[in-house]
Amino acid sequence: MSSKLIAPSILAADFANLERDIHMVNESEADWFHIDIMDGVFVPNISFGMPVLKAITKHAKKTIDVHLMIVDPDRYIKTFADLGSNILTVHFEACTHLHRTLQAIKAEGMKAGVALNPHTNINVLEDTINDIDLVCLMSVNPGFGGQSFIEHTYNKIEQLKALIQRKGAHTLIEIDGGVTDKNATALAKTGADVLVAGSFVFKSPNQMDTIKNLRSIANS
Numbered sequence: 001m002s003s004k005l006i007a008p009s010i011l012a013a014d015f016a017n018l019e020r021d022i023h024m025v026n027e028s029e030a031d032w033f034h035i036d037i038m039d040g041v042f043v044p045n046i047s048f049g050m051p052v053l054k055a056i057t058k059h060a061k062k063t064i065d066v067h068l069m070i071v072d073p074d075r076y077i078k079t080f081a082d083l084g085s086n087i088l089t090v091h092f093e094a095c096t097h098l099h100r101t102l103q104a105i106k107a108e109g110m111k112a113g114v115a116l117n118p119h120t121n122i123n124v125l126e127d128t129i130n131d132i133d134l135v136c137l138m139s140v141n142p143g144f145g146g147q148s149f150i151e152h153t154y155n156k157i158e159q160l161k162a163l164i165q166r167k168g169a170h171t172l173i174e175i176d177g178g179v180t181d182k183n184a185t186a187l188a189k190t191g192a193d194v195l196v197a198g199s200f201v202f203k204s205p206n207q208m209d210t211i212k213n214l215r216s217i218a219n220s
């Protein structure tokens, strides 16, 4: 079985010391950079935009996993490709023509991800799962870091895993929100492939050790 991956969420980094925090992730055992882009419309918060992503990708040496929490994401697919995104995840709830959006992301040479809000049923991916490289299951309501994990997520992982197997798809399951050392083992055992962790990593005293421990318990 392939390793479970850890993706620190830069939303929880110290923006006044971004270069330092990016180097920390580079030097750590983390696998990906998780980058949250919020527009203040799809979610009730604004994070950061293109110039900041450009500054991040200039220093980041690992996979850039961009999570778009914006309306009408099709407008910016090429922009995010040009800025160095490797994975581009759009929200199911923000896409009227999801199939077209997925093809457009892949046409720009990126992996295509779809995020589902906590209220959105797995069944909505029945007809697109074979076109999706990654499903990001929101385990909090998107918009803010530091929220509590929603326990129902475990049921959704099971349902999603069953769908992926039934359809013979190769989709990765990513969990985003409230991930800590308390739930990482259970999430990995239930079927998560990628764990996003923001506050748990960046608010900890030794961030590199926290990443190392999280990765090791997810793979235990």
Ligand code: DX5
Pocket: 009, 011, 012, 034, 036, 067, 140, 141, 142, 143, 144, 145, 146, 147, 176, 177, 178, 179, 196, 197, 198, 199, 200
């Ligand atoms: C929430 C974001 C998450 C967030 C996770 O809308 O999509 O990626 O940064 O933060 P924590 O790990 O603090 O819940």
Ligand code: ZN
Pocket: 009, 034, 035, 036, 067, 176, 196
């Ligand atoms: Zn995210």
